[in-house]
Amino acid sequence: MSPRPAPDASTQGPRAEQPRARRLETPPVFSPGSFCHPARQETVAALGLPHPHPWQPTEEDWHLPENWEAILRAAFQDRLRKYRSLRVFMDICARCGACADKCHFFLGTGDPKNMPVLRAELLRSVYRGEFTLAGRLLGKAAGARTLSKTIVKEWFAYFYRCTECRRCALFCPYGIDTAEITMIARELLLELGLGANWILEPVANCARSGNHLGIRPQVFQEMVQALCDDIREITGIRLTPPCNEKGHEVLFIAPSGDLYTEPGVYTFMGYLLLFQAIGLDYTLSTYASEGGNFGLFASAELAAKVNAKIYAEAGRLGVKWILGGECGHMWRMAHQYMDSMNGPAPAGLEVPRNPVTGTVFRHAASTKMIHIAEFSADLLLHRALVLDPARNDHLIVTFHDSCNPARAMGLLEEPRIVLRAACNHFVEMPENTIRERTFCCGSGAGLNGDEIMALRMQGGLPRGHALRHVQRHNGVNTLACICAIDRNSLRPLADYWAPGVSVAGAHELLGNALVLPGEGERTTDLRREPLPPGGAP
Amino acid sequence: MILSLAAVLGLGLLGWHLGPAQPFLCGVVLPLSSLAVFLAGFSAKILVWASAPAPFPIALTAGQQQSLDRIPPRRLEAPPGPFWVACRLGAEALCFRSLLRNSRARETPEGDLAYQPVPWLWLAAIVFHYTLFLIVLRHLRFVLDPAPWGLGLILSVDGFFHLGSPRLYLSDGGFLLALAFLLGRRLWEPRLRCLSLPGDYFPLLLLAALAGSGLYLRHGGQEDIAALKTFAMGLVSFRPTAPVGAGPAFFAHLAYASALLLCFPCGKLMHMGGIFLSPTKAMPNNSRARRHVNPWNRPREFQSYAQYEDAYRTSMAAAGLPLERPPAEEDAAGGRARQIHVPTSRS
């Protein structure tokens, strides 16, 4: 594990800014813990990406292909043709500075180039220098630069220090979305064979075995079985979740992280308990066993490839609609990209309809996929679930809005309905750090590798401070979330910034509280920790 | 900053000296050609933007989506359709809504970061843009004869305080104050100084010079207003006559105005048009309800289920997973496959 920053070095964030740093002239520094490991040559080759080659960010020579400038120029031009967003964002920034201190990486590191406006300017200056008349004529006076190898390094440094959280876009008067710029910049780097291993490795796995970790079908099945065994011991109920079976109503897809890491597994148990409680007619799939999509953090092309299995499998199994688990970027994908990339949904699919309450989810009329929080919230609003929230009485819960559901979907109330129903003690973090203004966990967009732990803890500063605040003032001991990356990344964040707070998925807490027909008396929660006294029904 | 200042001063001097000597060139050719460049450049930019496709519906949501009937949606923040998109854009363009959200990170006594609302930038921006608009409107009286009734009303409200003669306009004062604030923060706030480009100072200084020369014309110089009006009317009716007898300050003013028009399409001033084409704000958040077509989409190659089953048939059979084709059919190792029971549905 890489070195973590000393706490007081990180709290310096907003004060430690270096106003005297010449704008774009300081070369990027690759200090330990601040950069992603480069993608391995074999991985890049396996994905059929151009110019697989060995390289190291810390070395002087990155072994770029001979004609790297021509490649970049052509790729940039191509993206300008394909994306109105890029065109407009390259032209209209007024450098008003409203976005500057909205980025958690700037707040946490104080590095001026982590201000969203300057991050975008890294690309924009090249756009001016290469593609605009004023930039070519006036050069530096117009804020223009021409391509250089240092700029390529700078791009790798700073576009892998952006978690595509879109908080900057919320405050920008023109909606300039640095996340969009980051996504495109990463695509450009990929054209030179430069990628992050933590991102491309899972994509390659996904292409091969259906999920990020490369879990084989048999192992997938065994893991589900192991969770069912735990559920039987805790509740006395035996579950047999169908897998790869045709003829069911719903295909359920979760981020695979929920299957193999703590605390995600408890959330997965929560999903299964919920389905059992209402007798949902569903199936899992080993072929489409990954809702998450690290391709989204690499390029539109890879995102589409990874995602394509979902509709293909829904069509093959003949389900009526798709239900998606708790995951942030998976939902960015499902909500904003899936239909355009791989739609329309297969012919057999219907507009999702809750079989218990009869609610027709018209807001998913085209995609045919709904979020499990929407589904549960609907059940709860119709009082279709029997709950014993006292089982969660030992928990004082707060909720971290993941960036994607909050700012790319507007899924704000649904998880809160679930949490308020499942827990008696629910408090919000300070107003400017939740809902649409939520701060990133610091580890999104594929920046959740261990090698950048130092960077992640710095980026997690604003969230960490907000959490610490409610821990001190409200005794919060549980941070709930609806994202598989969060479930992993918020743990070290909490350990670092607010030790003593544990992390749980919303459906884990719902699973704790759910009273199932025919269940025995529970003595522990899903983590096998004893229930609070008087908690059992 | 220095660079921009020099450029602006140079421009003024040029107008000041060249103008009276070459009234037709500086009074007619320059403004009219700048106007042409502005119009052509502005529309070309808009066309270039609009002609690039918006492949994905990447609306930015700033409030509750429209989902369940019992959860009240915030339609202005997560617009479910074109009508609400228009409202959202209207609110952005007219009230600068996102800027109003602005906050500043401060450390609390406990050492935590907290975020306080700071309305100053919003306020300055509002005053700046609206007074600028009023000032442009006011100039209409030079080209409209008789001045329409509404304009007269604006003028009398604007000159409400009967200060000075000719009267000082409120909008001029507001404009100069806002301008000073916007320029000042770029110079004094370290963060802003670090991110500002010459292209940020230049328009501000240009506007300051434009306003300065305008004020001088109105309050300081002895310009013949009637003659100027004749000249302006000539310009807009495309029967231009050279403004003979106009003072050097007038030519400086005109040179500044022309420079503003000239640099408008190639710099950040285009934000005026860009907001309406910015996909994060100009797209509805209904991407699951209605399919958004990406014009350059193409079918992808990906591992099909059949390929997947081929790769994992034995393992899947061992796990009791249903198969499209039973292992015996193709498993070369034969023996292993036969030990595996052929699964039946278990639900």
Ligand code: SF4
């Ligand atoms: S808020 Fe928008 S316009 Fe202002 S500096 Fe940031 S990106 Fe540019």
Ligand code: SF4
């Ligand atoms: S998208 Fe998030 S991480 Fe990236 S620049 Fe904006 S605020 Fe920072």
